[in-house]
Amino acid sequence: MTDAGSQEDARERTGAPAEQGGRLSRRRMLGFSGASLLVGAAAGAGLDRVASAAEEKPAAGGSIPFRGPHQAGIATPVQDRLHFASFDVTTGDRAKLVGMLKEWTAAAAAMTAGRAIGQGAVGGLAVAPPDDTGEAEGLPPSRLTLTIGFGPTLFEKDGKDRFGLKARRPAALVDLPHFPGDNLDPARSGGDIAVQACADDPQVAVHAIRNLARIGFGVVAVRWSQLGFGKTSSTTPDAQTPRNLFGFKDGTENIAGTDRALLDRHVWAAAGDGSGWMAGGSYMVARRIRMHIETWDRTSLREQEDIFGRSKGEGAPAGAAKERDTIVLARMKPDAHVRLAHPDSNGGSRILRRGYSFTDGSDGLGRLEAGLFFIAFQRDPRTGFIRIQQSLAGDAMNEYIQHVGSGIYACPPGVKEGTYWGQGLFEG
Numbered sequence: 001m002t003d004a005g006s007q008e009d010a011r012e013r014t015g016a017p018a019e020q021g022g023r024l025s026r027r028r029m030l031g032f033s034g035a036s037l038l039v040g041a042a043a044g045a046g047l048d049r050v051a052s053a054a055e056e057k058p059a060a061g062g063s064i065p066f067r068g069p070h071q072a073g074i075a076t077p078v079q080d081r082l083h084f085a086s087f088d089v090t091t092g093d094r095a096k097l098v099g100m101l102k103e104w105t106a107a108a109a110a111m112t113a114g115r116a117i118g119q120g121a122v123g124g125l126a127v128a129p130p131d132d133t134g135e136a137e138g139l140p141p142s143r144l145t146l147t148i149g150f151g152p153t154l155f156e157k158d159g160k161d162r163f164g165l166k167a168r169r170p171a172a173l174v175d176l177p178h179f180p181g182d183n184l185d186p187a188r189s190g191g192d193i194a195v196q197a198c199a200d201d202p203q204v205a206v207h208a209i210r211n212l213a214r215i216g217f218g219v220v221a222v223r224w225s226q227l228g229f230g231k232t233s234s235t236t237p238d239a240q241t242p243r244n245l246f247g248f249k250d251g252t253e254n255i256a257g258t259d260r261a262l263l264d265r266h267v268w269a270a271a272g273d274g275s276g277w278m279a280g281g282s283y284m285v286a287r288r289i290r291m292h293i294e295t296w297d298r299t300s301l302r303e304q305e306d307i308f309g310r311s312k313g314e315g316a317p318a319g320a321a322k323e324r325d326t327i328v329l330a331r332m333k334p335d336a337h338v339r340l341a342h343p344d345s346n347g348g349s350r351i352l353r354r355g356y357s358f359t360d361g362s363d364g365l366g367r368l369e370a371g372l373f374f375i376a377f378q379r380d381p382r383t384g385f386i387r388i389q390q391s392l393a394g395d396a397m398n399e400y401i402q403h404v405g406s407g408i409y410a411c412p413p414g415v416k417e418g419t420y421w422g423q424g425l426f427e428g
Ligand SMILES: C=CC1=C(C)c2cc3[nH]c(cc4nc(cc5[nH]c(cc1n2)c(C)c5CCC(=O)O)C(CCC(=O)O)=C4C)c(C)c3C=C
Pocket: 244, 246, 248, 249, 250, 251, 252, 253, 254, 287, 289, 290, 291, 308, 310, 327, 337, 338, 341, 342, 343, 351, 371, 372, 374, 385, 388, 389, 392, 401
């Protein structure tokens, strides 16, 4: 850790805010003085209150605490941009993998606080590559969160227990079954380790993934990645519900990041669930879903609304006037998306959705290569995503979408002071 790193550790211990409303840039963070930290420590309780208020609703450029009981980026209010990356581990050396996870943890703590990695982009030796690539210099933390997850192949790949982790694989980390209509590209699926980077500034998210990949050189290689914009789900019900690329409000009936009871019941894995090292963690399912925009755009408004079971303008459930009015499933068509995805149609199953829209240019036939990068967190994918996706086999929307990429990852609990990402898996 650099001096700046020690200061950051001290900040996290004292609860001193990394910045106030995003006014401190990375450059200014490096100049954050030890004296001000002492003042912060003396102020103790008052600053703790500031920190927890900031945690609930930080300003757009602000920072989200990296350490805590749960990883940030799950219950955290959804940021504007996504850079998701899935990595293959290219070494068979467990010690190297653990060493990299330690380096990643230090780098993630720095970047989420708005600091540069190590000696920064220009602070090191002139004859060596800089510790940080530099494109986030001068930018605020932008509510960057980095969330790590471990894929099934980290535990066993092609019958090989490469890292002695096979017996540690959680029962809930199942291989996703084939669903009707799936057209999955192996080059956009799977991976041993995934990192979800979310931030309000795409440059900050891209910088984070780029630097983790750089640090991991020789240990991991990027298998596939996805950029996303225009969050399609909100975890803050008071905020305006965002719209997806079909033009509908998306995320109305999501689990709120502040709803402790629902999070404990449906999102956070518990000690009694079978894998003690996952307690406080969650399971992430990522699906790249292509949306056939051009076909959709030739569909009548009534048909579009029937497909979702909600109105396009207000987002009201069928037969109701306002977005938050009570849902009556019987008023929707039997194959309406909301009717089939609703907990009442799935034995009470609920997931926390955190997806983003994507457009990757056009597909060579003049059609927009666009869709939803669907991300869902849940306590158990067998009763979460899998259950709901099986129900969606009869979804009227299937004519307009296709699942083309897929991944499932066990996201360990949050990082405590002095520990590294996934330590419980390797040392528990
Ligand atoms: C397996 C889970 C789900 C997939 C895959 C999925 C794809 C998908 N969804 C939309 C648009 C909307 N979804 C909405 C609601 C909704 N969707 C799911 C699950 C999956 N969606 C759930 C659990 C719910 C909530 C159901 C409820 O309890 O009422 C809505 C309505 C607004 C809302 O509540 O969010 C929209 C719109 C798209 C476009 C899509 C794939 C491209």
